[in-house]
Amino acid sequence: MQLSTRHLLGIKDLTPDDISLILSTAEQFKEVLQRPVKKVPSLRDVTIVNLFYENSTRTRFSFELAEKRLSADTINFAVSGSSAAKGETLLDTVNNILSMKVDMVVMRHSASGAPHFLARHIPAAIVNAGDGINEHPTQGLLDAFSMKEKFGKLEGLKVAIIGDIMHSRVAMSNIYLLKKMGAKVTVCGPPTLIPKYLSDAFDVEVNYNLKETLEWCDVANVLRIQLERQNQVLFSSLREYNLAYGVKRELLDKIKKEITIMHPGPINRGVELDSDVADSRQSIILQQVENGVAVRMAVLYLLSGRNPSDN
């Protein structure tokens, strides 16, 4: 029983069986997190480095907590205060860390493909914690876990992904995963934030009308407007964005059924999501964060089983 891959670089590389295995293992880890002692000894012989070349709160804490709950030894690396600021290359930095006998690397990087590059050059198992605008596989998995927990299954579930699809690695991981597991996906947002040919490439629906999309879906995964990745004007103002694509209470009240609201965080309150929606009973945003630890424990546990020597 093991994953078909040595690394978790993206959902793109996983089979449906891999995804099911990760989700069912995460279920068991979620139970571990309810115990008086929320810790298992599975990874006590494993050392993990968390390499964060880009800012993160949730993901970094979540990974760190997951590693500690598995009894792994951890070291943390943040770009400020490190020699990367002096111009050391990524590969040099990682090779130096690995020579101190580190078994796994969890990496976030602003360049898409950075973890794939590392995977080709170093023997350690690599977990992608978000690379540029490509993928954020553990977020995709924890979103799927939270949906499955709420609805029982992913197959046939109607999921709307709303907002900045163009710059969102969360959207990519969600689309790959949900399509592999048989869910129905509609993406919604302003045309400037939805890549052309998306529907042809991924077999997803595209709808530019927010109200119609919300009426159709069971779950709305609302994404953050990634201002830091937008180097041109793609919509006129945040206020206008909020008026056209912000998920609001009054809009949800017009819909007959109660849909579930998700958001990967951090939320731009009053932009893509209003506070009275984010903090309502319909939202499972904090459950997503809770599930994140269990899902990351499952990923680390399943990838740790491989001996680095058997490729």
Add this chain to the structure above:
Amino acid sequence: MTEPQLAITIKRLAHQLLENHVDLENTILIGLQPRGIFLSDRIVEEVKKELPAQKINYGKLDITFYRDDIRKELHKANQTDIPFSIEGKTVILIDDVLYTGRTIRAALDALLDFGRPEKVELCVLIDRRFSRQLPIQADYAGKAIDSIITQKVKVLWSKKDGRDEVIFVE
């Protein structure tokens, strides 16, 4: 071991447990995943017949994350369900076959993460003698078997395998 023999043995194990833990007030029964729970389910059934009014504390424990052979092979994790405190209670671990003792070692580690029991006992259907790799013995054993290392003892359960039987697999 055939189906009627198995039924009698399970009944006897249940009675032995009751002999030592009269009303089960401070006793907790815990079946070990995945295959120990078929035995624990049956024992709990028998105990209920004897004590229909008594509330029985019965849980399930999965030891996958505590195994000592994780680096050799990963096993699929199963559900753990212990929805009560074990603090200060007597816990009876229940498994189908006691062989090397490594599963029970892992189970003891796992159990202690739920609290500090007063006492832990072990109940198994089949005790494979002379094959222990750790100093662990059963307090209740359905049947002791001498077998050679290359043989595997498998307990079949009607719920899972279509019939109740204990067999040797070469």
